[in-house]
Amino acid sequence: MSGFEAGFEAGYAVGRVTAEELHGVARELAALLVDTVHGGASLGFLAPLDHGAATAWWRALGPDLADGRLQLWTVRAEADGRLAGTVQLRPAATANGRHRGEVAKLMVHPADRGHRLAGRLLAALEERARELGLRLLVLDTETDSPAERMYEAAGWTRVGSVPDYATDPDGVPQPTTIFFKALVD
Numbered sequence: 619m620s621g622f623e624a625g626f627e628a629g630y631a632v633g634r635v636t637a638e639e640l641h642g643v644a645r646e647l648a649a650l651l652v653d654t655v656h657g658g659a660s661l662g663f664l665a666p667l668d669h670g671a672a673t674a675w676w677r678a679l680g681p682d683l684a685d686g687r688l689q690l691w692t693v694r695a696e697a698d699g700r701l702a703g704t705v706q707l708r709p710a711a712t713a714n715g716r717h718r719g720e721v722a723k724l725m726v727h728p729a730d731r732g733h734r735l736a737g738r739l740l741a742a743l744e745e746r747a748r749e750l751g752l753r754l755l756v757l758d759t760e761t762d763s764p765a766e767r768m769y770e771a772a773g774w775t776r777v778g779s780v781p782d783y784a785t786d787p788d789g790v791p792q793p794t795t796i797f798f799k800a801l802v803d
Contacts, residue, residue: 627733630702632693632742637684641677643692646701648672654725655787660760660794661723665787687711689750691742693726693735702730705739709750719747721757724765736768744801753801760786761793774799 635643648669655667663672682688689707694700703726709719721743726735747755759765761779770776774797783794 629696630693630730630733630735630738631696632691632738634742634746635683635690635692637680640680640683640690643701644673644676645669647676647692647704650701650704650725650727651676651723653727657728658787659725659765660763660784660786660792661725662784663787664785664789667787682708689743689746691739693730693739695730702727702733703735703739705736705743707743707747707755709747709752717752718754718756719750719752721755724757736765737772740772744799748801755799755801756796757798758783758794758796760784761795766795769797772799 649672651661651663651672652667652669655661655663656665679688679690683690687708689709691705692701693703695702703724705724706722707719708722710716721740724736724739726739744755757769757774759769766776777796777798779793779795781793782791784792786792
């Protein structure tokens with residue numbers, strides 16, 4: 619266990635999801651996405667988000683998972699196997715960007731917040747990014763959101779914000795903050 623992971627609370631397990639496993643967990647991932655969007659998180663979806671549409675969205679990621687254009691992790695409560703969170707890594711596909719990847723759709727169920735699960739998911743993602751030869755990660759998140767503070771605490775560097783970049787789940791335009799993290803050994 620690394621020093622970074624030593625601070626994480628026990629009782630949860632992080633694992634990577636394969637393309638073959640995606641179909642079986644898509645409904646759980648959809649429920650997490652629906653709860654998170656309905657809770658006000660800006661993840662590219664508007665409320666109300668239909669569970670069936672969310673399930674179809676997750677299942678449509680199968681080809682990207684199969685060919686490596688996407689990496690996906692979940693974190694589960696060890697006591698009951700309940701899905702507690704997820705995150706995605708999208709390595710850049712362009713020739714001049716193969717050293718970087720984008721972090722997307724980091725979600726932790728409201729009932730599981732406060733257990734440093736976002737940090738555990740990011741640690742797993744960063745480890746895999748290094749294995750893939752990635753040296754730079756980027757992401758965006760709603761400005762002044764709790765996620766913004768979490769990324770700063772996890773060592774991410776704020777680049778700046780873009781006004782009215784995306785709408786919140788209610789359709790109201792909000793500013794978005796761009797972050798990066800250099801992966802150094």
